[in-house]
Amino acid sequence: MKSDSQLKQDVTAELHWEPAVNASQIGVEVKNGIVTLAGHVDSYTEKWNAERAAQRVAGVTGLAVEMEVRLPGPSQRDDADIARSANDLLNWSSSLAKDSIQVMVEKGWVTLTGQVGWDFERREVTSSIRKLMGVTGVSDQITIKPVVSVTVLKSDIEAALKRRAHNDAAMITVNVKGAEVYLSGTAHTWAERDLAGHAAWSAPGVQNVVDNIVVTY
Template identity: 60%
Template sequence: MKTDKQLKDDILAELRWEPSINAEQIGVEVKDGVVTLAGHVNSFVEKWAAEAAAQRVSGVRALAVEVDVRLPELSQRNDGEIAGSAENILEWTSYLPKDSIKIQVEGGWITLSGDVQWEYQRRAAVDAVRNLMGVTGISNNIVIKSKVSANGVKADITEALKRRAIVDSQKIKVDVQGADVILSGRVDNWAERELARYTAWGTAGVANVRDDIIVAF
């Protein structure tokens, strides 16, 4: 098990290793495996990359992000321009049904709403607008309204976990209530927890996933 100092050093090294991040602008604090990132970055995609980098490090039990986006003058755009770009890129995203997503922009912050049938479509919408110039943040209020029956969801998730050798399916308990899935149990690292959640979201009929999995070392 890593000490807090070892974990902090590893996260700082991971931030420096990631070329899309200016690590000098981000501070790291660790207490009992809970990591806090603080500081400021020049774009929302850099903030997202910093979060992802911290989550990749073994030993992270939880992550708090207190990083704000300060756009350079050349990257600043008005809300109308951002909304127009977001609308165009979503229209060209093949994963999304036409006119399924609504866009609202205020102060560079994009709020997405609407209905889709799958979690991968919900993620695709965020991925599409995340890299747009001028974006300071994203709220994903897209709702999953699946037309697929939830019967057999628990068996589907359990079998999928068995196929992925990185996760011991016996560590994870899967409960299904209608189209909602509740994951619990203990895993060895953040990557296993993320894989379990990803597997649940990728199962037909799932509309919501509650992740109660504990990362234990």
């Protein structure tokens, strides 16, 4: 098991390795395996990429984010301008039904509401909005239309786990209540844990995934 000092070195190195992050602006502290990222970044996308980079490091058991998004002068936009860009982007998407997603912007923070048929559509929307100039954060309140049988959903997710997270599939339990999926058990890495969550979200009709998988090293 890694010491806190080793984890700090590894997380710092991973941040420097990530080309989408300016690691010189981010401070790293570690206590009992929990990593705290502080400092400031120039965009919400950079903040998001820094969080993902820290989570990729083996041994990290938790993540606290205290980074601030400080938009440089040319990147600052008013809320109405951001909302127009977000609506244009959604209207240009070929996979979304017209007016299925609504946008609200306050001080650069975008809140998305509405309903889609698949989780990949929800993820594509949030990923696209995250990259818009001037955005300081994204709240994803998009829901998924329920269309599936509980029995079929459970068996489909378990089959997907065996395909994607083969090493840890036997140690992960899947329970389904309505359109909610509950994952429990253990995984050996954050990557395997993320694969399990992605497998659950990839099933049609899933509205929420409660991930109680514990990462053990």
